[in-house]
C-alpha cells in the first residue's frame with residue numbers, strides 16, 4: 493500500500509502511526525491534526541526513530557488533507573475526550589461535527605479509501621462517516637471488538653497463568669458496557685474455557701472486561717487507554733493492507749445479519765484488501781441474542797442524538 497493516513501495525532505493516533513510505520517504497512521504514513529506543528533513534530537520524531545528501529549515507512553504530518561490524497565486506509569482517532577461537566581450527548585454532538593469534517597475531506601481527497609473508525613462512541617461515529625462519505629459498508633469499519641476481546645484474553649491469561657497467544661475469544665455488540673461475550677466460543681489452546689474456570693470466575697473476568705476502559709481512565713487520572721486501542725486499530729489496518737482475510741470482531745454496518753439492520757454493531761468480520769469482505773453469523777443462545785438486541789438498542793439510542 494502506498495499511503496495510510498491517521499487522523500488525530502493524540503495518544504491513540506500517534507501510537508497507531510508508530511505501529512504502522514514499524515510494521516511497514518505502507519510506504520508512507522501521514523498524520524493529520526488541527527493542532528499547529530503537533531502532527532509534524534510527532535511524525536518527524538517517529539521518522540527519526542526509523543534508523544534505529546529499521547523501517548523505511550516515511551512518517552509525515554499535516555494540518556490539511558492535500559498530503560493525504562490517495563490514501564488506501566484512514567484510521568480516524570480525531571475527537572474530544574469527555575471533560576468534566578460535559579454530558580454524553582454534548583460529546584456525541586461535538587465529535588459528530590469533527591467526524592463530519594474529517595469524512596468530507598476523506599471523500600474529497602481519497603474517494604476509494606477504507607475508513608477504520610476509532611473515535612468514540614465508535615459505532616455511532618462510524619455511522620456518521622458512512623453517511624457523510626456515502627462509502628459502501630465494505631469501506632467503513634469500526635474498531636472495538638478487538639480491544640474488548642484483547643482485554644478479555646489478557647485477563648484470562650493472567651488468571652490461568654498461560655500464554656495470551658493460546659486464548660481465543662469472541663465479543664459481539666457495542667463497545668464496553670453493552671458488549672456481549674460469547675463464552676461458548678472462548679478457548680484456551682482449543683480447550684473450552686468453561687472446562688478450566690468456574691462460571692463465577694468467568695463472569696468476574698467478563699465484568700472486568702466490560703469496565704476495562706474505565707479501569708485505565710481511573711489509573712491514568714487524565715486521558716484514556718491508547719496502547720491497546722491503537723494495537724486493535726493497527727491489526728485491522730494490517731489485515732487490509734496485507735489482504736490477510738482475517739476474522740476479527742469489528743463494528744460493521746448490518747444489513748439483516750443477526751436479525752438487525754441499519755446500524756453499526758460488533759460482529760465477526762472478514763477483513764481483506766477490499767475492507768469488510770464478509771460478516772459471519774454465529775449461532776447464539778437465547779440469552780446472547782437478547783443481550784445483542786439490548787446492545788443494538790443502546791447504539792440506536794445514541795444514533796438518535798446525531799443531527800446530520
Ligand code: APR
Pocket residue numbers: 499500501502503504505524525526527569570571572573590593594610611612613715716717718721
Ligand atoms: N481533525 C483532526 N484532528 C482533530 C480534530 C479534527 N477536526 N479535532 C480534534 N483533533 C485531534 C486533537 O487535536 C487531538 O490531538 O484529535 C486528537 C485526539 O487525541 P487525544 O485527545 O489524545 O485522544 P485519544 O486518547 O487519542 O483518543 C482519541 O479514540 O479511543 C478513542 O475514545 C477515544 O474518541 C477518543 C479517540
